[in-house]
Amino acid sequence: MGTVRRPGAYVCGVDAAMDVIGGKWKVLILWALGQRPFRFGELRRELPGVTEKVLAAQLRELEADGIVHREEYDEVPPHVEYRLTPRGVALNDALGPLGAWGKAHVIEGRGASAAAGQVGEDDDVALVTGAA
Amino acid sequence: MGTVRRPGAYVCGVDAAMDVIGGKWKVLILWALGQRPFRFGELRRELPGVTEKVLAAQLRELEADGIVHREEYDEVPPHVEYRLTPRGVALNDALGPLGAWGKAHVIEGRGASAAAGQVGEDDDVALVTGAA
DNA sequence: CGGTATCCTGGATGATACTG
DNA sequence: CAGTATCATCCAGGATACCG
Numbered sequence: 438m439g440t441v442r443r444p445g446a447y448v449c450g451v452d453a454a455m456d457v458i459g460g461k462w463k464v465l466i467l468w469a470l471g472q473r474p475f476r477f478g479e480l481r482r483e484l485p486g487v488t489e490k491v492l493a494a495q496l497r498e499l500e501a502d503g504i505v506h507r508e509e510y511d512e513v514p515p516h517v518e519y520r521l522t523p524r525g526v527a528l529n530d531a532l533g534p535l536g537a538w539g540k541a542h543v544i545e546g547r548g549a550s551a552a553a554g555q556v557g558e559d560d561d562v563a564l565v566t567g568a569a
Numbered sequence: 570m571g572t573v574r575r576p577g578a579y580v581c582g583v584d585a586a587m588d589v590i591g592g593k594w595k596v597l598i599l600w601a602l603g604q605r606p607f608r609f610g611e612l613r614r615e616l617p618g619v620t621e622k623v624l625a626a627q628l629r630e631l632e633a634d635g636i637v638h639r640e641e642y643d644e645v646p647p648h649v650e651y652r653l654t655p656r657g658v659a660l661n662d663a664l665g666p667l668g669a670w671g672k673a674h675v676i677e678g679r680g681a682s683a684a685a686g687q688v689g690e691d692d693d694v695a696l697v698t699g700a701a
Numbered sequence: 702c703g704g705t706a707t708c709c710t711g712g713a714t715g716a717t718a719c720t721g
Numbered sequence: 722c723a724g725t726a727t728c729a730t731c732c733a734g735g736a737t738a739c740c741g
Contacts, residue, residue: 449596450667458587459591468581524674536582537663542656542660543585
């Protein structure tokens with residue numbers, strides 16, 4: 438098996454959560470939708486490198502897991518919007534501390550002290566914009 | 570690419586953290602070592618299904634990421650102990666909310682709710698609109 | 702006991718083309 | 722615009738055997 442998915446037999450909550458966010462692009466999708474709703478094409482542009490097929494697949498899974506809601510507007514140029522469900526918002530919130538940890542210990546503090554306590558959590562929306 | 574590892578180019582802290590805990594057995598290893606130090610064989614028995622090769626690989630990665638500490642006692646028969654570093658403890662703590670979420674929303678609160686795209690089960694609160 | 706060394710597989714991911 | 726359909730690829734993870 439390539440990846441994490443472990444149907445059913447969860448050992449703990451983290452294990453179960455990993456099954457939901459384990460896709461390669463899922464946390465980025467979560468992150469983006471945490472800012473605001475996105476249309477399919479917007480989201481695609483927001484995640485440089487993802488293909489339509491994969492983005493659609495990940496969105497379907499997140500939808501099936503009750504994390505994102507897909508709203509289809511019946512308009513002439515098709516219009517679909519994705520947004521977080523309450524459950525998705527809760528998940529995003531639950532990821533806050535993990536994000537803070539990653540920012541402090543992986544991105545910035547390769548050698549920084551493992552100081553406990555709070556790390557400034559500033560949601561500066563900087564999805565891949567510049568580089569990439 | 571097969572899985573998540575995305576060297577260097579992290580978009581956010583969660584993304585970076587996923588790189589550290591993305592292995593199939595890593596969160597379980599974290600979970601176990603969160604209780605107490607383990608010897609290699611003990612750990613192996615603690616994670617039914619893992620092979621020596623994979624367990625060793627995941628432990629080496631966690632060690633390289635500064636999450637676990639490997640202590641080798643110069644004895645006969647060989648004796649090695651793995652334990653969390655302070656950074657590993659911090660990571661484990663940061664995973665707390667995620668574990669709670671997974672337990673509540675995936676393990677317990679699911680049923681078919683997750684499937685079929687049904688969303689309104691949590692509450693009828695309007696899906697998150699705007700952002701920020 | 703605590704690992705390495707090889708070989709192999711499966712499925713997530715990627716590229717490309719096509720459609721309502 | 723928002724996808725689906727196919728086919729190709731890559732590599733984490735698994736099986737097995739052997740070593741200090």
